[in-house]
Amino acid sequence: MIPAHRVSPFWIILGLVATGYLGFWFAMLAATAAYTSPGEVMEVLLSREIRYATLLSLFTCTVSALLSAAVAVPVGYLMSRRRFPGHAFVDAALDIPIVLPPMVVGICLLIFFQTRAGGLLEQAIPLTYTVGGVIVAQFVIAAAFAIRTMRNVFDHLSPRPEQVALTLGATPAQAFRHVTLPAARGGIFAAASVAWARSLGEFGPILVFAGATRMKTEVLPTSVWLAWSVGELEQGVAVSLLMIAISMIVLVAVKMTGERV
Numbered sequence: 001m002i003p004a005h006r007v008s009p010f011w012i013i014l015g016l017v018a019t020g021y022l023g024f025w026f027a028m029l030a031a032t033a034a035y036t037s038p039g040e041v042m043e044v045l046l047s048r049e050i051r052y053a054t055l056l057s058l059f060t061c062t063v064s065a066l067l068s069a070a071v072a073v074p075v076g077y078l079m080s081r082r083r084f085p086g087h088a089f090v091d092a093a094l095d096i097p098i099v100l101p102p103m104v105v106g107i108c109l110l111i112f113f114q115t116r117a118g119g120l121l122e123q124a125i126p127l128t129y130t131v132g133g134v135i136v137a138q139f140v141i142a143a144a145f146a147i148r149t150m151r152n153v154f155d156h157l158s159p160r161p162e163q164v165a166l167t168l169g170a171t172p173a174q175a176f177r178h179v180t181l182p183a184a185r186g187g188i189f190a191a192a193s194v195a196w197a198r199s200l201g202e203f204g205p206i207l208v209f210a211g212a213t214r215m216k217t218e219v220l221p222t223s224v225w226l227a228w229s230v231g232e233l234e235q236g237v238a239v240s241l242l243m244i245a246i247s248m249i250v251l252v253a254v255k256m257t258g259e260r261v
Contacts, residue, residue: 029244036237044238049214050223054242057219060131061199064138068146068195069188076150076191077176081159097144105140106208109133113209133210134217138199146195153187154180190254197250200243 044050079091097105112118113128127133157180165175181188203221206212212222220243227236 032237032244033241036234036241040234041238041241044235045242047235049218050235050239052215053218053220053223053239056131056134056217057200060134060138060219061196063135064142064199065146065192065196067135067139068143068199069192071143072146072150072191072195073181073184073188075147077154077180079147079151080154094144094147097141098148102141102202102204103208104204106137106205109137109140109205109209128209129211129213129217131210131217134206134219137205137209138202141202141205142195142198145198146191149191149194150184150187153184153191157183193250193254197247197254200246200250 045054075094079087079094110128113122122128125132127136161179161183162175165179166172170178201221203225206217206219207222207225210217212218212226214226218226220239223239224236224243227233227239
């Protein structure tokens with residue numbers, strides 16, 4: 001830590017930049033909160049449609065987060081511990097959902113499920129314009145963030161304990177299960193939490209692939225869109241404040257694990 005008497009103008013400038021950025025965000029949040037009253041917020045949040053959207057969001061985000069973690073753990077471990085031909089290409093491909101416009105992801109999903117292979121899946125499990133479609137739309141993007149988080153977790157875990165387990169006769173699967181996974185528990189929680197939070201804010205793919213039908217496929221982000229599209233600004237603000245509160249709780253939980261995401 002740099003002593004206070006040695007703080008240079010350079011660090012002061014950096015602090016001012018950080019303060020200005022955070023101040024801008026807090027100003028936006030404060031303005032949003034002041035736009036409506038607590039009574040109006042509670043009235044909106046207790047309405048039948050918003051209660052349904054909230055419960056559906058909690059359910060779909062949880063399922064997509066669990067699916068994301070189930071994929072992120074093995075993929076993140078593979079990318080962290082092994083080098084193979086095409087490793088750089090695979091690493092870049094895994095990040096495509098992160099940089100691709102969300103609306104494009106929804107279009108790709110919709111087109112895929114109109115192909116022969118997608119049609120077979122659709123016959124087995126109807127997904128287009130269903131709750132299952134909401135989960136798929138959330139998962140395809142949230143999983144990419146979970147994979148990146150788990151990759152970072154495994155990169156920061158020393159491979160030495162695994163190597164010791166291998167020399168003692170354990171198989172790679174046994175070393176992974178009994179040595180690596182217990183050490184990565186905090187990271188797994190962080191990856192699932194990041195996926196959950198990302199799922200909560202997903203809008204584009206859900207709108208295109210699952211729709212925004214009231215009391216069917218409406219989740220919190222689409223509730224905001226539906227409210228603003230018909231001029232119900234107070235309802236849109238109330239739902240936005242709810243999403244902000246939920247997101248802050250998830251982020252604090254992630255930070256408490258000590259993992260960097």
